[in-house]
Amino acid sequence: MQQPAFDESSYKLFDVSWDAPMDTISGLTEWSRDINSVYAITTVITIFVFFAVAIPLIWTLVKFKSKGDEQTPPKQFHGNTTLEILWTVIPVVLLLFIAVPTWRILFKHAHTPEGAMQVDVIGHQWWWEFRYPQNGNIITANELHLPENTPVVFRVWSADVIHGFWVPKFGGKMDANPTAMEEDGITPKRWSVLNIVTPSVADANKKGGEMYQGQCTQLCGPSHALMRFNTVVHSKDEFESWAKTANTPPAVETTLAKAGEQVFARCQACHAITGTPSEQIPGPKIGPNLTNFGNRKYLGAGTRLNTMENLAAWLRDPASIKQGSLMPNLGLTEEEIQQVSSYVRLSTTKTY
Amino acid sequence: MAKNLPKTGLISWLTTVDHKRIGIMYALGSLFFLIVGGIDAILMRTQLMVPNSTFLSGETYNGLVTMHGTTMIFLVIMPLSAAFFNYLVPLQIGAPDVAFPRLNALSFWIWLFGSLLLNTSYLVQQVPSVGWFAYANLTQKQFNPTHSVDFWILGVQVVGLASLIASINFFVTIVNMRAKGMTLLKMPLFVWTTLVTQVLLFLSLPVITVALVMISFDRTFGTGFFNPGLGGQVVMWQHLFWIFGHPEVYILILPAMGIVSEILATFARKPLFGYTVMVYSSCAIGFLGFAVWAHHMFTTGLGPWATALFSAATMLIAVPTGVKIFNWISTLWGGQIRFTTASLFAISFVAMFTFGGLSGIMHSSPVIDTQHQASYFVVAHFHYVLYGGAVMGLFGGIYYWFPKVTGRMMNEFIGKTQFWLYMIGFNLTFFPMHFLGLEGMPRRIYTYAGDQNWNFWNLCATLGAYITAVGGALFFINMLYSMIWGAKASADPWDGRTLEWSIASPPPEYNFAKLPEVSQLDDWWYKKYTHDGKRLTPPQQPVVDISSIHLPNQSFWPIFLAGGITMIATGFVVSANGVMISLIGVALTVASTYGWAYEEP
Numbered sequence: 041m042q043q044p045a046f047d048e049s050s051y052k053l054f055d056v057s058w059d060a061p062m063d064t065i066s067g068l069t070e071w072s073r074d075i076n077s078v079y080a081i082t083t084v085i086t087i088f089v090f091f092a093v094a095i096p097l098i099w100t101l102v103k104f105k106s107k108g109d110e111q112t113p114p115k116q117f118h119g120n121t122t123l124e125i126l127w128t129v130i131p132v133v134l135l136l137f138i139a140v141p142t143w144r145i146l147f148k149h150a151h152t153p154e155g156a157m158q159v160d161v162i163g164h165q166w167w168w169e170f171r172y173p174q175n176g177n178i179i180t181a182n183e184l185h186l187p188e189n190t191p192v193v194f195r196v197w198s199a200d201v202i203h204g205f206w207v208p209k210f211g212g213k214m215d216a217n218p219t220a221m222e223e224d225g226i227t228p229k230r231w232s233v234l235n236i237v238t239p240s241v242a243d244a245n246k247k248g249g250e251m252y253q254g255q256c257t258q259l260c261g262p263s264h265a266l267m268r269f270n271t272v273v274h275s276k277d278e279f280e281s282w283a284k285t286a287n288t289p290p291a292v293e294t295t296l297a298k299a300g301e302q303v304f305a306r307c308q309a310c311h312a313i314t315g316t317p318s319e320q321i322p323g324p325k326i327g328p329n330l331t332n333f334g335n336r337k338y339l340g341a342g343t344r345l346n347t348m349e350n351l352a353a354w355l356r357d358p359a360s361i362k363q364g365s366l367m368p369n370l371g372l373t374e375e376e377i378q379q380v381s382s383y384v385r386l387s388t389t390k391t392y
Numbered sequence: 393m394a395k396n397l398p399k400t401g402l403i404s405w406l407t408t409v410d411h412k413r414i415g416i417m418y419a420l421g422s423l424f425f426l427i428v429g430g431i432d433a434i435l436m437r438t439q440l441m442v443p444n445s446t447f448l449s450g451e452t453y454n455g456l457v458t459m460h461g462t463t464m465i466f467l468v469i470m471p472l473s474a475a476f477f478n479y480l481v482p483l484q485i486g487a488p489d490v491a492f493p494r495l496n497a498l499s500f501w502i503w504l505f506g507s508l509l510l511n512t513s514y515l516v517q518q519v520p521s522v523g524w525f526a527y528a529n530l531t532q533k534q535f536n537p538t539h540s541v542d543f544w545i546l547g548v549q550v551v552g553l554a555s556l557i558a559s560i561n562f563f564v565t566i567v568n569m570r571a572k573g574m575t576l577l578k579m580p581l582f583v584w585t586t587l588v589t590q591v592l593l594f595l596s597l598p599v600i601t602v603a604l605v606m607i608s609f610d611r612t613f614g615t616g617f618f619n620p621g622l623g624g625q626v627v628m629w630q631h632l633f634w635i636f637g638h639p640e641v642y643i644l645i646l647p648a649m650g651i652v653s654e655i656l657a658t659f660a661r662k663p664l665f666g667y668t669v670m671v672y673s674s675c676a677i678g679f680l681g682f683a684v685w686a687h688h689m690f691t692t693g694l695g696p697w698a699t700a701l702f703s704a705a706t707m708l709i710a711v712p713t714g715v716k717i718f719n720w721i722s723t724l725w726g727g728q729i730r731f732t733t734a735s736l737f738a739i740s741f742v743a744m745f746t747f748g749g750l751s752g753i754m755h756s757s758p759v760i761d762t763q764h765q766a767s768y769f770v771v772a773h774f775h776y777v778l779y780g781g782a783v784m785g786l787f788g789g790i791y792y793w794f795p796k797v798t799g800r801m802m803n804e805f806i807g808k809t810q811f812w813l814y815m816i817g818f819n820l821t822f823f824p825m826h827f828l829g830l831e832g833m834p835r836r837i838y839t840y841a842g843d844q845n846w847n848f849w850n851l852c853a854t855l856g857a858y859i860t861a862v863g864g865a866l867f868f869i870n871m872l873y874s875m876i877w878g879a880k881a882s883a884d885p886w887d888g889r890t891l892e893w894s895i896a897s898p899p900p901e902y903n904f905a906k907l908p909e910v911s912q913l914d915d916w917w918y919k920k921y922t923h924d925g926k927r928l929t930p931p932q933q934p935v936v937d938i939s940s941i942h943l944p945n946q947s948f949w950p951i952f953l954a955g956g957i958t959m960i961a962t963g964f965v966v967s968a969n970g971v972m973i974s975l976i977g978v979a980l981t982v983a984s985t986y987g988w989a990y991e992e993p
Contacts, residue, residue: 044444046841051443053847060845062832064763075759082757086750089714093746097721101739104660106728112925114727116917119666127718128711135707135753142757143700149759150696165535196693201530202626204691204766208832212762215692217627218529218620232693257691257766257834259457259523260530262450265837343841363450 043353043360045266047344061253062208068239068252071211074145082138089134152235156191159184160231163196163203163216165260166267166362167328167341178286179312181328182341184254184271185286187279188240197231199324204257207271210236213257225324241275251337262364268342286332289315290386300383303376310367313384326366334385351381397946407946409493410901414500415479416797419790421504422471423871426864428511429463432456434861437821441854443842453838454521455540459514461524462544465644466551467507469778472786473647474503474555477562477586479797483892483899484580486571486908491564493944494988495557501954503554509958509965510547513540520544523836525637526607528618528629533611539965542611546961549604552597553957559593562586571891573910577671580890580913581664584671585650588678592639592646595682600636603629612964627692634685642681644778645745646674648785649716652738655792656720658886659735660727663914666719673712673719680709690758691765699758706756710749717746732886733807737788740815744780748773751826766836769829775822784814787867794874795881799897802878806870813863820856824849889914895933902941905933949988956980 058065067073160171161184172178184207186192196205198216206213214234221228256267274282290313292301304311308318310327333339336346340361344350355377358367372380398404405413436456439448448456478496482489490496513519518540522530531541566587570579579587606617607629616622618629657664664670686694686702694702720742729735751773755761764770794802828849833840840846884893891908892899894916912918919930956977963974 042446042449044446045839046444048444048842051842051847052845053851055845056827056848057845058831060831062844064767064830064832072763075763078757079754079760079763082754082760086753090746090750093717093721094743096718097724097739097743100721100724101729104724104727104729106661106730108730110728113661113921115925116663116923117665117726118663119669120722123722124666124669124715124719128715131711131714135710138753138757139704139707142703142759145759146700146703147696201535202527204834206766206834208763212759213691213765214762217692220620220623253832255832255834255837258527259454259836261535262454262521264454265450265839 064208069210069236152193153191156193161196163198166263168269175283179329182269186238187276191237194234195231197228201260202258206257207254209252263362266343296382300379303380352377409497415475418475425467432460437854437857450838455519458520469644487569492561497950499554499558501951505958506550513543528626542965556597559590563590571908571910578913581653582650585646588674589646596636596639603632634688638685639681644782648782651789652741652785655738656723659730660724662727665722676712690761703758734788734792736811741785748776767829768825768833772825795885800878802874810863810866817856817859821853824852889917905936953984
């Protein structure tokens with residue numbers, strides 16, 4: 041039985057403002073502002089051309105409408121060389137105004153700046169994995185945390201089929217292509233590169249929201265639409281503290297959580313949690329890393345709020361929420377669901 | 393066996409080699425699939441009308457996305473264009489038939505059987521759901537274990553074969569069979585755009601044919617062309633697909649451009665403005681169409697140099713296209729414009745196509761494209777070009793030539809009502825999609841959350857789709873109504889300019905009692921009017937002994953051969969006895985080819 045994909049949210053029919061969660065207009069990074077500068081030029085030129093076509097067309101239609109009583113056909117003329125040269129040359133000139141800034145910006149953002157922080161982005165059916173090789177090998181899923189005002193180079197690839205990595209407010213997208221792997225099964229042989237400089241936290245406040253939404257942009261199977269993620273920009277200190285938490289094993293204290301730890305043994309073939317036996321199982325994990333899961337705002341790749349109820353619904357039957365999900369229905373009892381939810385949602389500190 | 397076959401009834405249609413009958417069958421077939429593809433669209437828009445809808449599942453929606461695209465391109469616009477090629481090219485160049493009449497019948501039957509094969513996937517509930525572009529490696533067996541992808545591969549393969557065969561046929565026809573005196577630059581523009589289209593077809597179809605064989609091999613025999621795990625390259629599929637896929641866009645639009653050129657000239661009662669430049673622009677568009685494929689791949693990480701060069705080539709295509717638009721407006725300038733349904737559709741083509749062209753210029757810039765790519769902005773763009781453009785142009789063509797084909801006029805009141813419903817519905821559906829794209833709505837998502845500011849525009853788009861559906865229903869009502877009760881059409885009801893208007897409506901089986909001779913562009917017009925507009929009495933078709941005109945014999949072999957080829961393909965989409973079915977197909981193919989070769993022509 042299929043369920044609605046997202047939490048019931050406040051449905052506002054007439055909210056059509058440009059400041060949408062995924063709008064491409066209110067860019068926050070240099071990359072997105074540069075894109076919008078070319079977009080602005082192009083928009084002006086195309087609007088000009090639109091009127092240069094529409095006005096003559098409408099005028100012609102009005103002026104030369106047949107009266108229905110013409111005795112002789114109109115003058116049969118075949119062309120006008122001057123005019124035809126004119127409307128060949130003018131478009132070429134207009135196009136140069138688009139082409140030159142396009143190429144300038146294309147090459148400007150093609151190079152990775154010195155000392156950029158590396159983040160690996162890996163698409164999976166249907167969730168996102170983020171790795172931080174320079175920050176203690178943090179592995180997380182569906183929530184991308186970044187320090188402010190920092191050059192970042194995303195190395196993008198896919199573990200299965202083609203996905204598309206896109207945070208509209210950060211600028212243009214990059215495909216995540218599947219690739220052959222090195223012997224270890226974790227290191228890719230090829231990847232694509234996307235360079236950005238993260239916005240400052242002040243910008244985040246201005247744009248009303250701590251999270252920048254992203255979404256997969258390549259058709260990747262039945263649950264393509266449910267492959268979202270969120271990006272959180274921190275001050276540098278806050279990012280450090282998030283990174284520390286992300287590498288801290290859970291402190292299991294309550295009996296409920298302790299029981300949940302036992303249940304989780306059935307999950308650890310696919311899911312890892314830092315500092316637990318789940319890490320010892322060799323080979324790549326096919327499910328998201330669940331370290332610090334309680335700290336995440338959403339579950340199911342940015343589709344539902346991370347609440348006990350939503351988690352329980354997910355555990356009861358993943359495929360009813362995400363068609364084609366690789367996670368099977370494990371047949372957990374309601375009690376086990378409570379226990380394991382309590383365990384994976386443990387969180388020491390709220391870091392944002 | 394070919395002699396003495398009946399001239400009327402079912403057998404006569406199954407064995408016909410008459411280009412006019414084949415054209416009519418192409419038209420009816422593609423209009424049937426227009427309904428199928430339209431229902432796909434209505435279902436998708438119903439799902440997206442409100443956020444968080446559970447009307448369709450993700451897999452079903454993806455199936456509709458795939459079948460809508462594949463149907464509209466391969467089973468509607470291409471064969472409907474082929475219907476016009478078939479019916480009109482011999483008439484416009486003053487020929488008795490196409491160069492290879494039996495090959496022409498073969499094309500049609502292969503197209504029909506291939507289309508049916510593709511649509512069989514609905515009946516066995518294995519609908520392809522990988523998009524009409526079928527990007528690797530989602531098409532691998534690992535990710536799509538059922539035969540759904542095989543249906544797509546084999547359906548497109550067979551349908552593509554039909555176009556490939558037809559392209560050779562029409563190329564030869566246009567080059568070799570023009571009336572005496574009709575030099576290349578005296579051909580009607582529709583014949584020119586047809587010629588360029590055939591060149592695009594036979595240069596681009598082999599590429600997709602090979603690529604489809606490669607995924608067939610990946611899926612059926614376990615090769616690894618597109619499987620990264622076996623050292624394959626997923627981006628290679630994108631190159632191969634778009635080397636075909638971009639010329640394909642021009643294959644879809646060029647015939648409509650030709651049709652619109654004919655309609656505007658007729659209803660302005662003036663020659664096409666800048667005819668020679670229009671010809672050169674069509675050739676330039678066809679040529680440049682092969683140099684821009686990677687603009688579909690600006691986000692695959694090609695590197696800045698390749699990206700810059702492909703963007704330059706893409707922008708360049710805007711120049712010949714822009715020239716055409718201004719030439720169409722100038723064709724109307726100084727004319728006596730009659731607003732019929734046909735001319736309204738043709739004028740709307742110019743307006744809608746311009747709009748789609750302008751949004752196309754926007755994402756010819758790869759930096760802008762990284763934001764627009766795979767968003768609803770692109771959906772808006774190509775529907776303005778292919779629906780507002782190609783399909784509107786083809787509708788204009790149907791209204792324009794319906795009297796020639798059936799001998800009856802289409803009803804203008806229903807026609808104009810349909811036109812305005814289409815204009816309103818179309819723009820209400822697709823204009824808001826620009827906004828959706830700018831607000832970040834990705835393509836091909838089966839549902840969305842309610843807090844994304846996408847609700848209002850999606851609702852508008854769905855309402856627009858329903859309005860369009862009413863317009864579509866009116867079109868079919870109009871066709872039926874006019875076929876039965878339409879006013880009788882004269883030979884030349886629109887005061888046309890090209891040769892098809894010089895013969896009766898509908899034309900006799902042999903087309904021209906005496907093959908025409910041509911001395912200038914728009915020769916038929918100048919048989920009716922002097923250069924300063926005085927009326928002349930046009931020559932009548934001479935009365936001749938019909939038995940003295942040689943016509944090619946009817947034949948059963950084309951339909952048998954098409955059946956054999958389709959059976960070979962069918963073997964790949966069934967699990968049990970697939971090899972047997974393919975082998976029977978091979979036997980039928982060989983036998984039919986043999987019979988064909990020894991048949992008296």
